[in-house]
Amino acid sequence: VQLQASGGGLVQAGGSLRLSCAASTRTFSNYHMAWFYQAPGKEREFVASIRSDGITDYADAVKGRFTISRDNAKKTMYLQMNRLKPEDTAVYLCAAQWGRNYMETFRTENYDYWGQGTLVTVSS
Numbered sequence: 001v002q003l004q005a006s007g008g009g010l011v012q013a014g015g016s017l018r019l020s021c022a023a024s025t026r027t028f029s030n031y032h033m034a035w036f037y038q039a040p041g042k043e044r045e046f047v048a049s050i051r052s053d054g055i056t057d058y059a060d061a062v063k064g065r066f067t068i069s070r071d072n073a074k075k076t077m078y079l080q081m082n083r084l085k086p087e088d089t090a091v092y093l094c095a096a097q098w099g100r101n102y103m104e105t106f107r108t109e110n111y112d113y114w115g116q117g118t119l120v121t122v123s124s
Contacts, residue, residue: 036095046106047059093117
């Protein structure tokens, strides 16, 4: 599975961005999908996930500001980011894993497929 993330850029605090992650697989609907971010000098951290059945999960830091969604017909996942803060600045990476019933979607080690990332910079 190949993943292509896009949509990053420079935005002022309080602004919005929409990230996209396009997948190459024809069985996209069977995959759990997620966004992680990695700031300079820090470890990769969970942002949000959407399971193959549509159930979503969010990190506490982004709840109420970010919305994850997917369009299985387009084989694409999205992350709508509103009320952005300078601390949201990072490279955002999308990840995919064949859906398992009891998979913890917030753990990086549970994903086999990763995109190259897209840079989000939020200025104060």
